[in-house]
Amino acid sequence: MAYQQGDTITAADYNTFATNINTIIGTGSTDSGYGLSEIAAVSAGNTITAAQWNSLLSGLQKGANHQGTTLTNASNTVAQGGNILPLSNLEADITLITTNKLTAAGANMAADTGITSTKTAAWTGTENHIFTVTFASANAARHFFNSGGEIRLAGSRAGGSSTDQNTDWTNLLSNMGTVKFAEGATTYTGSGGTAASVGFDDLTTSNQQIFTATGAGNYSSNDYTAYAKADAAYGSATVITFTLDFKDDHAAQTGTYTGGGLGTAPNEGNAWSGADEVDGTLTSTITTFRADNASYVQVANPTFATTDAL
Secondary structure: OOOOOOOOOHHHHHHHHHHHHHHHOOOOOOOOOOOOOOOOOOOOOOOHHHHHHHHHHHHHHHHHHHHHHOOOOOOOOOOOOOOOOOOOOOHHHHHHHHHHOOOOOHHHHHEEEEEEEOOOOOOOEEEEEEEEEEOOOHHHHHHHHHHEEEEEEEEEEEEEOOOHHHHHHHHHHHHOOOOEEOOOOOOOOOOOOOOOOOHHHHOOOOOOOEEEEEEOOOOOOHHHHHHEEOOOOOOOOOOOEEEEEEEEEOOOOOOEEEOHHHOOOOOOOOOEOOOOEEEEEEEEEEEEEEOOOOOEOOOOOEEEEEEEOO
């Protein structure tokens, strides 16, 4: 490349820089692209104007600011009529925002609403919360996740009877914290669970397990498990379907009282059994975390719909 001290800055140099920056901040493809307006190319033989040069540096800086990446040259803007001087670290700065393309500074992100499902009737067996997340286009879906967006899953159980079964479900859902489904993997904030290395770019049209957490002690067969699938291959998908299973597999104990405690008269020799229901209020809460700084990168929140409530 001819871009070095003492050489003329050519349209080809400029357009290469613009293309590389646009890959990160513009439409991009696969796991590159934030959806910002792209830097326009310069026609061969034309003089590069101050406005064009500043547009290049502005696009570079927007990407860096969104990521929290520190650059060397992006503040070197040019006044109208001024000279454009070679910036020795410009290529290195573009490499930096490329390397950090899936990083987002927390200050530029915002929590947003999703959907909630609640059950108040007592239950046993398995309760499902199935819902869809729909983006305006396949590019909108990519830009949401590429810019640090997450679909966040959480659950809770409160009230009801004072039973070990209820306590276990309360603890299970509280301990797992928040499950974060992101571009390249799923993580969670709590303990007692297992998150899969499955993110948006891994989805197929078949369900894949992204997270599971189990109960404790006698209730270790209880579990919360999350699955996700897309409506099309990566790069074409616009809808994600999540299936959340609240599975009460703990078997109620049965038997015969045989002396001592409840086994004393008149209960001695009597059988016992129990439904071992879960009651109180069971809640599945879905939220999003998305890029929301209008000065750098801002993406739209997707829409949500429950197809199977708790």
